[in-house]
Amino acid sequence: MSLTSRLGIGFMRALARVPLPLVRGLGAAMGPLLYVLAKPRRRVVDANLALCFPEKSAAERKRIARETFVYVAQSWLDRGWLWHAPEQVVASRLKVVGSVSEIDALANGDEPTILFAPHFYGLDAAATALTMRTSRPSTTIYTTQRDPMIDEWVSQGRRRFGNVTTLNRVDGIKPIIAALRKGGLLYLLPDMDFGRDQTVFVPFYGVQAATMPSLSRFARLGRAKVVPVISKLVKGGYEIELLPAWKDFPTDDVMADTALMNKRLEQYIDAMPSQYYWVHRRFKTRPEGEPSVY
Secondary structure (H helix, E strand, O other): OOHHHHHHHHHHHHHOOOOHHHHHHHHHHHHHHHHHHOHHHHHHHHHHHHHHOOOOOHHHHHHHHHHHHHHHHHHHHHHHHHHHOOHHHHHHOEEEEEOHHHHHHHHHOOOOEEEEOOOEOOHHHHHHHHHHOOOOEEEEEEOOOOOHHHHHHHHHHHOOOOEEEEEEHHHOOHHHHHHHHOOOEEEEOOOOOOOHHHOEEEEEOOEEEEEOOHHHHHHHHOOOEEEEEEEEEEOOEEEEEEOOOOOOOOOOOHHHHHHHHHHHHHHHHHHOHHHEOOOOOOOOOOOOOOOOOO
């Protein structure tokens, strides 16, 4: 096991005892350093923002880029208390708001439900907040970390509260669909580019983007409703909003469904652009013949 990993996890455990304002202050100090030092990732952010917000001035896009690196640092450090602080501390920092009917259904319902969780920086906080509030079986899909020790730490953190199963992407869809049909919850984050073989091209801010069609397919196969979950980093922790279930989703047209998902995601991002995961190479896979944007 890597000494660096041991020290890193030990630091996060220790950070769980530090008052939240100090944790956030440390993240606010680290953010500008990341912006300066992580040049390859900063170029990704700059390219993403230029493609998605051509109407904004260069100065405005730079401000968003600087803020997004602060949120990267703060949300990462927050995993210390999310995964190691006492339960009452964690619960006090996570506020669930939004649709009263969906909040009640989360805790007490049995209808197959996909929680559509876009890649805002509070995605792990949202997952924790929701699994703390229900005993319903919940499934999430994850990508294996390169370091086995870090991979186990992340997996344990995401399974800390509630009845949670973490599945690797290579496990296939059968256990996912089976869990949904039994009335389970699926915490799904499909707004990423996982290569040409697993995606379809649909517009995202007017640019063709390789996008996972899994939200439409899982909803149809699992006979599940789709409830958007928007996570927002706020002063006292996180605010997690459950929006009303989509009434017109899914249809028989996977491409149209996936395009609609991206269109609605744009509306969520526009409300807080700095908190979206722009550090991801969202436009890495290009249609045949198009050059790389990075």
